[in-house]
Amino acid sequence: MKYKIIVILIFLSLIIPITVFSITGEEIIRKADAIQAFDTSEAYGEIRVKDRFGVKVSTFKSWTRGKYESLLEFTSLAERGQKILRTEDELYLFYPDAEELIRMQGSMLRQSMLGSDISYEDMTGGKDRVSQYDIVLEGEEKVNGIDCYVLTMTARVRTVPYPKEKVWIDKETFIVWKAEYYTKSGRLLKEMETLRVEEIGGRMIAMESRISDKMKTDTETIMVINNIKINIPLSVDFSLDDLSW
Amino acid sequence: MKFLISLAFKNLTRYKRRTLITAGAIAIGLMMYIFVDSMLQGAEIESVRNLNWFETASARILDDDYWESRFQKPLDLNIPDPDKIINTLNVNGIAATKRMVFSGDLILNSQDFGEDGNMAITVTAVDPERDFEVFEFGRTLSEGRFLKPGEDAVLLGSWFAEDIGAKVGYWITIVTRGNGGFYEAMDLEIVGIVNCPNPNVNRSLVMMPFGTADEYLAMDGAATEINIKLPDNADVDLEVVKIQNMLNGNNLTVMSWEAMAVDYLAIAESKRGGSGMIMFLIFLIAAVGISNTMLMAIFERIRELGMMRSMGMSDKEIRMAFMLEAAGIGLIGSIMGITLGALANIFIIYVGIDYGFLLRDMDIGYRIQAIFRGVWNPGTIVSAFFAGIVISTLVAYFPTKRALKMDIPSCLRHQ
Numbered sequence: 095m096k097y098k099i100i101v102i103l104i105f106l107s108l109i110i111p112i113t114v115f116s117i118t119g120e121e122i123i124r125k126a127d128a129i130q131a132f133d134t135s136e137a138y139g140e141i142r143v144k145d146r147f148g149v150k151v152s153t154f155k156s157w158t159r160g161k162y163e164s165l166l167e168f169t170s171l172a173e174r175g176q177k178i179l180r181t182e183d184e185l186y187l188f189y190p191d192a193e194e195l196i197r198m199q200g201s202m203l204r205q206s207m208l209g210s211d212i213s214y215e216d217m218t219g220g221k222d223r224v225s226q227y228d229i230v231l232e233g234e235e236k237v238n239g240i241d242c243y244v245l246t247m248t249a250r251v252r253t254v255p256y257p258k259e260k261v262w263i264d265k266e267t268f269i270v271w272k273a274e275y276y277t278k279s280g281r282l283l284k285e286m287e288t289l290r291v292e293e294i295g296g297r298m299i300a301m302e303s304r305i306s307d308k309m310k311t312d313t314e315t316i317m318v319i320n321n322i323k324i325n326i327p328l329s330v331d332f333s334l335d336d337l338s339w
Numbered sequence: 340m341k342f343l344i345s346l347a348f349k350n351l352t353r354y355k356r357r358t359l360i361t362a363g364a365i366a367i368g369l370m371m372y373i374f375v376d377s378m379l380q381g382a383e384i385e386s387v388r389n390l391n392w393f394e395t396a397s398a399r400i401l402d403d404d405y406w407e408s409r410f411q412k413p414l415d416l417n418i419p420d421p422d423k424i425i426n427t428l429n430v431n432g433i434a435a436t437k438r439m440v441f442s443g444d445l446i447l448n449s450q451d452f453g454e455d456g457n458m459a460i461t462v463t464a465v466d467p468e469r470d471f472e473v474f475e476f477g478r479t480l481s482e483g484r485f486l487k488p489g490e491d492a493v494l495l496g497s498w499f500a501e502d503i504g505a506k507v508g509y510w511i512t513i514v515t516r517g518n519g520g521f522y523e524a525m526d527l528e529i530v531g532i533v534n535c536p537n538p539n540v541n542r543s544l545v546m547m548p549f550g551t552a553d554e555y556l557a558m559d560g561a562a563t564e565i566n567i568k569l570p571d572n573a574d575v576d577l578e579v580v581k582i583q584n585m586l587n588g589n590n591l592t593v594m595s596w597e598a599m600a601v602d603y604l605a606i607a608e609s610k611r612g613g614s615g616m617i618m619f620l621i622f623l624i625a626a627v628g629i630s631n632t633m634l635m636a637i638f639e640r641i642r643e644l645g646m647m648r649s650m651g652m653s654d655k656e657i658r659m660a661f662m663l664e665a666a667g668i669g670l671i672g673s674i675m676g677i678t679l680g681a682l683a684n685i686f687i688i689y690v691g692i693d694y695g696f697l698l699r700d701m702d703i704g705y706r707i708q709a710i711f712r713g714v715w716n717p718g719t720i721v722s723a724f725f726a727g728i729v730i731s732t733l734v735a736y737f738p739t740k741r742a743l744k745m746d747i748p749s750c751l752r753h754q
Contacts, residue, residue, distance in 0.1 A: 204516060257521045277523045278521050278522070279523060
């Protein structure tokens with residue numbers, strides 16, 4: 095009898111982790127990616143860039159369609175009319191004063207957007223993360239009192255900017271509450287935290303997030319969405335024509 | 340003719356003060372001409388040497404598409420097996436070394452540098468065992484030591500180190516992108532500081548071992564460039580063609596230093612135009628001084644000129660006598676001028692003029708860090724010598740001609 099109990103206990107100890115993590119890391123990432131994509135969206139927001147000299151606020155209007163297409167137009171005085179168009183394969187910048195259209199490629203994508211901690215490349219990221227990374231579900235942790243899956247993602251390819259990422263994803267809503275981005279040698283480079291989420295149209299949406307460059311002191315970028323409408327008809331079609339109107 | 344030469348000589352000795360003053364004006368003009376020409380030519384020669392020794396080498400092998408994208412410093416446009424090419428070059432008696440150039444962010448920590456900060460930099464990864472065969476950094480070390488293969492270390496240019504407050508033993512962090520685009524951060528110790536005579540290099544040099552960069556950036560042994568040193572008397576363009584043929588294509592191209600330093604050469608060319616203008620102005624000032632003195636000399640002797648005419652000398656003989664006298668002044672001035680010019684040249688060649696205070700924070704195009712040195716230019720000295728005589732002779736012609744238009748009584752009454 096005692097022997098049977100031991101066998102059952104061993105069997106249970108083996109089966110419990112499988113039961114607890116009945117969802118795989120890949121599935122979690124797929125779900126997290128899926129909740130960030132809308133059929134369409136229109137949003138108004140601001141980017142607050144804090145550095146040693148103070149805080150700079152830039153406001154913007156943005157439109158998205160599906161997972162890859164987006165158009166961002168700055169509305170604040172200093173950058174008014176500057177636009178960033180992301181299509182499935184390309185990223186374009188438009189400067190109204192110069193009436194110049196720039197296709198961002200190569201090292202240009204690595205430049206900081208408006209002096210923030212976000213690079214243009216970060217805006218193009220998120221494509222097919224499942225095939226680019228080995229994803230391991232490490233366990234569970236609470237972030238701001240919310241139960242999260244903790245995953246580490248190690249790049250399989252050299253073409254991704256962050257060779258290693260660690261993400262904390264809400265077990266219920268699949269919102270990414272926290273993410274850490276590491277260099278190839280394991281140095282923490284950037285950190286992202288979601289500060290506020292809202293339910294809009296039955297979807298949980300991150301309304302405020304903070305990105306900080308851990309290699310620099312006293313810098314952080316806060317992205318805020320003040321107003322968002324999802325799954326509505328749009329007046330833009332994400333073509334180059336949208337940049338010059 | 341003998342009489343005219345004798346008359347001209349007597350006049351020269353009769354008006355000793357005037358002769359000396361006029362010859363002095365010529366001498367100073369010619370000295371300035373020789374001096375400025377020497378300094379500008381010296382600056383150009385030293386700039387080219389410093390370009391070759393510290394920036395471009397004699398020639399460089401690059402991926403076909405690299406040069407067009409050189410400002411982005413792409414790691415993916417590389418030479419996959421540089422050692423094989425270097426061995427082939429060595430077999431053919433050509434010295435070569437591999438390098439890897441990439442851009443990054445330099446992160447300074449408050450622990451060493453007093454405050455935190457970051458700045459964009461260009462890093463050059465060198466082969467510590469072979470770089471001296473092509474570049475001349477070996478003689479420029481001012482503090483610490485040179486790099487060792489495979490260590491996590493950097494060398495900095497002395498101006499750059501001064502600007503950021505770096506000292507040997509401090510640590511810096513460089514955040515960059517590896518081959519493919521991934522982020523990488525490297526903690527590196529400053530092991531040495533070089534005082535490079537090329538200001539463009541000294542102002543921004545960050546140098547690390549090739550092997551270390553190779554490992555961090557996943558280059559798998561690839562280099563972004565192979566630098567080649569050719570003998571001083573080599574026909575670089577011809578050698579470039581030979582090396583290009585040796586490479587058999589392989590998506591690699593060979594560029595001569597002149598092709599790479601096309602911006603510098605364009606600046607040098609425009610400077611040469613500007614220098615020519617300066618030389619012309621110096622000559623013009625000298626010529627105006629000479630002609631002014633000659634004018635005065637001739638006008639104050641119009642009565643003498645009238646007397647010579649009344650005694651039966653022809654206008655041609657009088658004109659010849661005055662021009663010979665002017666040529667004599669020119670000869671004395673030229674001898675004095677090239678003597679003074681040679682003395683000034685000795686100073687500028689062996690001592691030089693220190694413009695370091697000006698060049699420290701200003702890029703004037705020349706690859707000279709501080710001291711401008713001259714060169715001997717026999718062509719300039721010879722041409723200055725003859726120009727001094729010819730100009731003096733020519734400027735005497737016109738006032739003499741004008742004076743000879745006056746009738747003899749007017750000449751004799753002239754005050």
